[in-house]
Amino acid sequence: MKKILVIPNNKNVDIYLDKDIDGVILPLEHLAVNSECYFSIEDIKDICQKTDKEICVSINKVMENKDLDLLEKCLITLSKMNVKVLFYDLSIVNINKRLGLGLDLVIYQDHLNISSFTNLFYKNRGIGCSFISNDITMDEINEIGNVQSLMMMCYGYLPIFYSRRYLVSNYLSFLNKEKKKSSYYIDEYRIEEEENGTAIYSKDCINLINDIDRLNIDYVVLNGSYINHDKFMDVIDKYVSCDRDDKDYYKGFLNKKTVYRVEDYE
């Protein structure tokens, strides 16, 4: 099981690369969402040149027509580098095929793509790995893991909402107040406005350190976004050394099913 990091700070990249981890996820500026920091193509080239670790580039925004020129240029550049590309939008599959880029694609659709059949659909179209949702149970993840190579977020705040709108700015504008460079919360859920819209994250930080041995996944993803630096460094060390403990960490839906019919929740 490989361990890879979503790097939360583009000033300290070397510190993370020095850890005994297998790779990093680098969100691409302008074309990714849900990250504390983003990297330019030039940054990514530089990082690729100074490490042998696996480099994954996250390009996970819903693409608009106006993004396509930049997207195509970036994909062509990335196709000449030894990287995996994590994607949300199906435009990336189409461009990859149309231009014959041969990109190593990982589907990363947050809350969709949550059955074995759906994963097989993408696998049959050359997508050899899925970044699986945290909204499903361990049994479901393990079944899907039998048919597809999986990445999974095992540590970090989970993205649970993304709007194209600037929700905090809109509200503050309605109140005739200015938005500051601040952290905002609703009911202890972090709400972050960024270039492409507004994200909300889970109230609690997921931590599956005590469960990863029972997960049928290939990549353990540790996401340092919005985590204190020292704390995240400790977490990385714990995962690297498989240092389990007896604490009751937040596990999302790993052991809990959602419900969807009135009779299920009445």
Added chain:
Amino acid sequence: MNKIELLAPAGNLEKLKIACLYGADAIYIAGTKYGLRANAKNFTEDDLKNAIEYAHSLNKRVYVTVNIAFHNEDIDGLVDYLKFLESIRVNAIIVSDLLIIDIMKDNDIHIPIHISTQLSISNKEAAMFLKNEGVERVVLARECDRDSIKNIIDETGLEIECFLHGAMCSAISGRCVLSNYFTNRDANRGACAQICRWNFDLYEDGKKVEGNVPFTMSTKDLSLITCLEDMIRIGITSLKVEGRMRSNYYIATVISTYREAIDLYYDGKLTQDKIEYFSKILNRVANRESTSQFYDHFPHEDGQYFVGRQENSNQDYLGIVLSYDRDTHMVTIEQRNYFMSGDRVEMFGPHIDTFSFTVPDIYDEDGNLLEVARHPKQVIKFKLDYEVYPNDIMRVNFLE
């Protein structure tokens, strides 16, 4: 020239009939499984058969939503269900989970596929991917603007469906599981608890932001009556009205209004005065403010709804016609909201031009003179010189 399709929602068979009568070209519905309104009444298999027979007898099309994000446990029964839908000749299924493409191929099932807005298709490359998978139509993301929609139509040749009217998700469709995390109700399997319409305190650096209204993500409703002509001109195939859980009155009002507007456009008679009149009707029926959202501008504060949950129940719907006696000119209606003799009201329906009149003396079923019609579902009779038909609707006066 093909006329643009007016696509109506229906949460049950009665609503489907209302939508058909009031001018929808096509109706989208859900069976009891696999739809994103798990707690609407929805359609049993018998209802689905009856709905399709009824709609097809009027040359209307029926699309069935199969648009949940499937979990493994949802797959059992899916093939049989798709075969059933094929056997009753649904015109298309609306899908968000692409596993259905392979399941249909593997099982030799042939039903046209429309891609749900849950996949948030917002660009021509993603649309082309789906076209190459054999998809017939894409329902574009609500966040698409006019130029993007036109470009996707021009570049892909796909049938493109766009939202025309109704409630909006605040999030990009498919990218919201607030409901799962706040209430354990699965948003992508039809149990969304609409957390985006809740009120919250917003905290800035740990301190509550003080204001006269609480924070909410809630958006105003969508209404594109003012953009309708442009939407037709750029080549959209289908215009979708949201609201499978809305009332019969809402469906009748919204569908009949857009029906008239579309027909007037093709007749070259859609004037600014008419658009303003239609806007007035549409604005009243939902009791929430509406805007054009992303179609003609990027929505900022103007696209959101910060006044809290203060919608009043709609009392415009006064009654529905049960029968009309041509000999005596007596109309029989079933009451829906309070009205009385002397009120100015109007009547609209699929077979009549909307007209205003003053309510004359009113009587109960036994012929007793009444002062007011105050009881819901009370049967009321009165004399009316204009012929009306069953399912015509009496409402408050908009014309004058």
